[in-house]
Amino acid sequence: MHFKNKMALELGNETIYLEHINSHTFDDGIIYLKKGNVLFIGENIRPQHLVNPGVLGMKSFKIWGEKVFANIDSDTAIVPAHGKAVINMQVLTEYRKNYVAWFNRFAQLYREGKSKEQMFADKTARKIAKKLNLDNNPKHFDYYDYYSTTLIDGDIDVPVALSVSQLEEYLGRYTANGKPDIIVELSDGQLLIKQLGSIISWIKPYQGDGFKVMKYRGGTVVFERDKQGQVVAIKTHPDERARNKEKYEGVFAKLP
Known part of the structure; x- marks a missing residue:
């Protein structure tokens, strides 16, 4: 249902x-x-x-x-x-x-x-x-x-203030071989990160393209940009004790 x-x-x-x-x-x-x-x-x-x-x-x-x-x-x-x-x-x-x-x-x-x-x-x-x-x-x-x-x-702990248009730069689907895709979406003015069977959490901006994952032992994520300033990947840094660490950890390329 x-x-x-x-x-x-x-x-x-x-x-x-x-x-x-x-x-x-x-x-x-x-x-x-x-x-x-x-x-x-x-x-x-x-x-x-x-x-x-x-x-x-x-x-x-x-x-x-x-x-x-x-x-x-x-x-x-x-x-x-x-x-x-x-x-x-x-x-x-x-x-x-x-x-x-x-x-x-x-x-x-x-x-x-x-x-x-x-x-x-x-x-x-x-x-x-x-x-x-x-x-x-x-x-x-x-x-x-x-x-x-x-x-x-x-x-x-007040986050770095980002506009909706700035947050929208990070939206999309990110992929890595052999791992479920990571999806970044916007909900109620906050960024969410999701991976099937692994994690769903809002992420909080703290420095540049870096975000804190607000799930217990979620660690951090950093978005990577190309020379033109476009977001092209996300690199995840889960806590050492995080569940499903192997599935979630790594560099995921942004799909077009």
Whole structure:
């Protein structure tokens, strides 16, 4: 079953609405049972663990919030994909408020010139993050440094500003013998890199034709140009611990 944006299914006496969103993953979605007034929110929140704001950073956080709140009321049962808690509109509102406060605390520390290690250790940030532990899970902070890093690298560390026309220079399909093609496309004003069975991530400009891959252990990519200044290839530099490293690593030539 495939759908692009929205789909409605009639099943017995129930109407089920499915809606695609770029949130926790690029192929995420929410499911709403109209008669039962139940919404399945997926991994956009995790009652038992911290979670990143979304594949497009805080932009995804904003997107999924708008779409979820458009489908619920004060009586809706909201079911996350993991954890024990079934929450309601009030709890979700408070959760999102605390998540934004956590983000804002890191932004403040960043402006003050604090290192990542100092930000990870900040007691105020940890106190706010504790409020996101809806299941009172003792392992709630197990991935704290990782999810803190996604906030800092993704949204707080300001990228080099590129216009849409500059970003469009990188769009296209790139190929290397014996490896799946890499596709670079534009979505919501941000560049995405995709390779079948390997990676899908937005990439963040940081220096010249260099970009940081915002997926965990994604590493960096550098676009190469010819003498006329045209983009002709992409060279990938995944982290040593990255999954599918052999498939993804190398120089891929841009197809005409």
